[in-house]
Amino acid sequence: MTVKPPSAAAQEEAADRLAGLATPAGALGRLGELGVWLAGVQGQCPPAVPERVRAVIFAGDHGVTSYGVSAYPAAVTPAMVRTFAAGRAGVSALAAAHGVTVRVLDIAVDDDLEGIDPDVQRFKVRRSSEPLHLRDALTVEETHRALDAGTSVAAEEIAAGAQLLISGDMGIGNTTPATALIAESLGLPAAELTGRGTGIDDEALAAKTALIQQALDRVKDRGLSPVETLAALGGADLAASTGYLVAAARAGVPVLLDGVIAVACAVMADRIEPGAADWFAAGHRSTEPAQSLALDKLGLVPLLDLGMRLGEGSGAVAAVPVVRSAAAVLRDVALLSELAI
Numbered sequence: 001m002t003v004k005p006p007s008a009a010a011q012e013e014a015a016d017r018l019a020g021l022a023t024p025a026g027a028l029g030r031l032g033e034l035g036v037w038l039a040g041v042q043g044q045c046p047p048a049v050p051e052r053v054r055a056v057i058f059a060g061d062h063g064v065t066s067y068g069v070s071a072y073p074a075a076v077t078p079a080m081v082r083t084f085a086a087g088r089a090g091v092s093a094l095a096a097a098h099g100v101t102v103r104v105l106d107i108a109v110d111d112d113l114e115g116i117d118p119d120v121q122r123f124k125v126r127r128s129s130e131p132l133h134l135r136d137a138l139t140v141e142e143t144h145r146a147l148d149a150g151t152s153v154a155a156e157e158i159a160a161g162a163q164l165l166i167s168g169d170m171g172i173g174n175t176t177p178a179t180a181l182i183a184e185s186l187g188l189p190a191a192e193l194t195g196r197g198t199g200i201d202d203e204a205l206a207a208k209t210a211l212i213q214q215a216l217d218r219v220k221d222r223g224l225s226p227v228e229t230l231a232a233l234g235g236a237d238l239a240a241s242t243g244y245l246v247a248a249a250r251a252g253v254p255v256l257l258d259g260v261i262a263v264a265c266a267v268m269a270d271r272i273e274p275g276a277a278d279w280f281a282a283g284h285r286s287t288e289p290a291q292s293l294a295l296d297k298l299g300l301v302p303l304l305d306l307g308m309r310l311g312e313g314s315g316a317v318a319a320v321p322v323v324r325s326a327a328a329v330l331r332d333v334a335l336l337s338e339l340a341i
């Protein structure tokens, strides 16, 4: 299955409608452009206000965490999975404020999560991933299983009525594989992309940068396909998230992207299925340099720039009111031609 482009006809109609609204030309700025994108991905003008927005958090641990790449220990990952399940995480508060559903999935958490709702572990691929600077994070078989998990989850969310999807992440150390995937995809050295993640100091930043460069050097002559790259430099949680994004684009359901992890997965989704990024909008600009560089590459301009670096899908959820606003203005504002001028 391939990705169809959003509707050019609906987009054109929306651009005409935007130009005719009872506002000065261009006065709605990016809100106007977002409304035109929404019309294209929905195939209708004016676009509907997306009421049913659904976020899925893909959780997993990473072997690199034992090598000093994060400011926090891996034990935070299972503790946060329980916190999402209890509705008490950062993204939970934002989602409750904006009527967004949140579902958390343990794809590769390095813990049994005893007693947790079995639905959380339905798609578990393995415990953690291998340290990607030393060896491939996953086997190709595991990567396919994770991609398929993401496909199934997207199908379930779409069947539940999702008009807009969000992918969130949870996993200590996950900015390392995300940065490695972006660096490999953009052909840039680790030093140009590596950020502080949860807030590492200068010494840890140097070690993290060197580790990512070691991973890039380890795979550079292997001529890897996109799926093999996910196996080598990613992780099961990132592969599942990538599968979810590919499936959304194939189904013609728009996605609002979050920070560096979601955007790394979006880059991989667009490599697996060229054109997938037409179905994505960028919710916010994270403080991670890799995220901004990857958004430029995808041709996406973030809606919010709040200095956030939380992940969990939080920046995307914070941008949901902006997306709804864009649909509302295109639908509800009078046309200049209707005014008695």
Ligand SMILES: Cc1cc2ncn([C@H]3O[C@H](COP(=O)(O)O)[C@@H](O)[C@H]3O)c2cc1C
Binding pocket: 069, 070, 071, 072, 076, 080, 169, 170, 171, 172, 173, 174, 175, 176, 196, 197, 198, 199, 310, 311, 312
């Ligand atoms: C309490 C807590 C909650 C979080 N929620 C998301 N992250 C985010 O931070 C981590 C990535 O940063 P790094 O690569 O530096 O480890 C991931 O768990 C990501 O989801 C959190 C991190 C912590 C500590």
Ligand SMILES: O=C(O)c1cccnc1
Binding pocket: 175, 196, 197, 198, 258, 259, 260, 261, 286, 287, 288, 291, 309, 310, 311, 312
């Ligand atoms: O860009 C992000 O989403 C991000 C940044 C730091 C830590 N976790 C996530």
